[in-house]
Amino acid sequence: MIAVVDYGAGNLVSVKKALDWLGQDSQITRDPSQIRAAAKIVLPGVGHFASTRALADSGAHSAIKDSIERGVPFLGICVGMQWMLEGSAESPETRGSGLFRGTCERLPDTGKLPHVGWNHLAITRDSKLFRDVPQSSLVYFTHSYCIPLNQWTVASCEYGVNFSSAIERGNLFGVQFHPEKSGEVGLKLLANFCAI
Amino acid sequence: MLTKRIIACLDVRGGRVVKGVQFEQLRDAGDPAELARRHSESGADEIVLLDISAANEGRATLLETVRRTARQIFIPFTVGGGIRTLEDAAAVFASGADKISVNTAAIADPALITRIGDRFGSQAVVVAIDAKRCSDNAHWQVFTHGGRRGTGIDVLEWARIVESRGAGEILLTSMDRDGTAAGFDCELTQAVSDAVRIPVIASGGAGGAEHFVEVFRNGHADAALAASIFHYGLRDLGELKQSLGSAGIPVRWPC
Numbered sequence: 001m002i003a004v005v006d007y008g009a010g011n012l013v014s015v016k017k018a019l020d021w022l023g024q025d026s027q028i029t030r031d032p033s034q035i036r037a038a039a040k041i042v043l044p045g046v047g048h049f050a051s052t053r054a055l056a057d058s059g060a061h062s063a064i065k066d067s068i069e070r071g072v073p074f075l076g077i078c079v080g081m082q083w084m085l086e087g088s089a090e091s092p093e094t095r096g097s098g099l100f101r102g103t104c105e106r107l108p109d110t111g112k113l114p115h116v117g118w119n120h121l122a123i124t125r126d127s128k129l130f131r132d133v134p135q136s137s138l139v140y141f142t143h144s145y146c147i148p149l150n151q152w153t154v155a156s157c158e159y160g161v162n163f164s165s166a167i168e169r170g171n172l173f174g175v176q177f178h179p180e181k182s183g184e185v186g187l188k189l190l191a192n193f194c195a196i
Numbered sequence: 197m198l199t200k201r202i203i204a205c206l207d208v209r210g211g212r213v214v215k216g217v218q219f220e221q222l223r224d225a226g227d228p229a230e231l232a233r234r235h236s237e238s239g240a241d242e243i244v245l246l247d248i249s250a251a252n253e254g255r256a257t258l259l260e261t262v263r264r265t266a267r268q269i270f271i272p273f274t275v276g277g278g279i280r281t282l283e284d285a286a287a288v289f290a291s292g293a294d295k296i297s298v299n300t301a302a303i304a305d306p307a308l309i310t311r312i313g314d315r316f317g318s319q320a321v322v323v324a325i326d327a328k329r330c331s332d333n334a335h336w337q338v339f340t341h342g343g344r345r346g347t348g349i350d351v352l353e354w355a356r357i358v359e360s361r362g363a364g365e366i367l368l369t370s371m372d373r374d375g376t377a378a379g380f381d382c383e384l385t386q387a388v389s390d391a392v393r394i395p396v397i398a399s400g401g402a403g404g405a406e407h408f409v410e411v412f413r414n415g416h417a418d419a420a421l422a423a424s425i426f427h428y429g430l431r432d433l434g435e436l437k438q439s440l441g442s443a444g445i446p447v448r449w450p451c
Contacts, residue, residue, distance in 0.1 A: 011320075013290065014292065046317040046319055046320060048317060111198070112393055117198050117241070117418065120197060142364070181271055184270075
């Protein structure tokens with residue numbers, strides 16, 4: 001079972017719907033015991049970084065970290081990806097999980113914000129998540145904060161600045177865009193995650 | 197490079213897509229879920245479903261339509277029409293919408309924009325503005341209630357207010373051009389797009405590919421919406437995107 005972690009924000013229904021389409025058994029939950037029992041974990045997200053505080057309050061935070069330590073594959077989407085870092089300029093008083101070093105920064109004011117729409121991916125190195133996903137694929141973004149390029153970046157995107165559109169380390173995956181809203185390309189990527 | 201979005205719009209009444217000429221003579225144009233899927237397959241970047249049912253036709257039918265449609269598509273899905281409260285919005289999100297669109301209710305209570313944005317994120321809040329050119333030919337006025345009621349509010353002023361209230365996008369409809377197929381109002385679109393920092397979706401007047409080129413190039417639109425031109429295959433979306441691509445407008449090609 002794939003746990004789709006509910007923290008009172010985020011487009012849970014869309015993520016669940018995409019997993020249903022792929023024939024995957026998934027469940028929307030905030031129950032730590034259910035999260036611990038899951039074979040894979042997806043942390044969806046849209047909205048404000050501060051909303052991730054609910055993860056600590058519900059006990060989901062430690063359940064996710066326990067599972068990750070056991071090697072359970074984890075996918076963070078949008079704010080769910082940003083939570084994988086130590087924090088975000090969007091809400092400096094809210095702590096991320098610290099699974100990756102660094103913090104999220106605001107996108108530069110050179111373009112309209114939020115960065116909304118279909119933008120190109122530049123896949124920068126081999127990745128389990130992007131297996132058979134064509135270079136320069138278009139995927140759907142909607143965000144104002146981003147993760148700068150780092151050693152775990154597997155795909156970048158350009159919007160006033162080059163930022164990490166995906167990070168990957170072992171069985172930890174994070175995507176800034178919304179695979180559940182990115183048509184065939186997004187479904188392929190989710191299928192790759194499910195196959196891990 | 198960020199591409200320009202082409203958004204297919206479905207006007208829905210009583211669970212069916214309808215097509216009308218100036219809100220009169222509504223004709224049945226098919227099943228919303230089926231049409232949304234077809235638009236998505238032919239390259240639509242996003243789907244907007246606008247409920248134009250009369251107030252007494254109930255929300256249950258709409259929510260069921262949203263659920264059925266959402267199951268069929270894996271691109272962004274916006275739902276508007278009759279959303280007056282945070283609870284109305286929450287029900288639409290729970291049925292599978294990614295964004296909601298508010299219009300009349302936001303004029304009556306601008307704090308509604310902030311309340312929905314605080315709960316679901318500002319990217320999920322689209323404020324629809326129906327604009328009509330004033331007789332001085334230099335300003336546009338905001339209309340509500342499906343374009344039937346003037347508010348006396350200046351469109352540019354309102355656009356800045358909705359941005360400051362936390363709207364994620366503006367869906368801007370030119371009432372003067374709506375249904376005419378004479379092209380988007382590029383002057384209006386440019387004025388609004390340049391007045392705010394959030395994306396602006398142009399609507400009203402789409403007739404041919406050249407109109408889309410104009411509104412992206414001269415109107416500074418971030419996205420453009422088209423309703424009836426797609427329904428009866430008057431123009432294939434793939435063909436439209438081909439034309440835009442040839443004109444140098446960055447678009448997402450159909451998968």
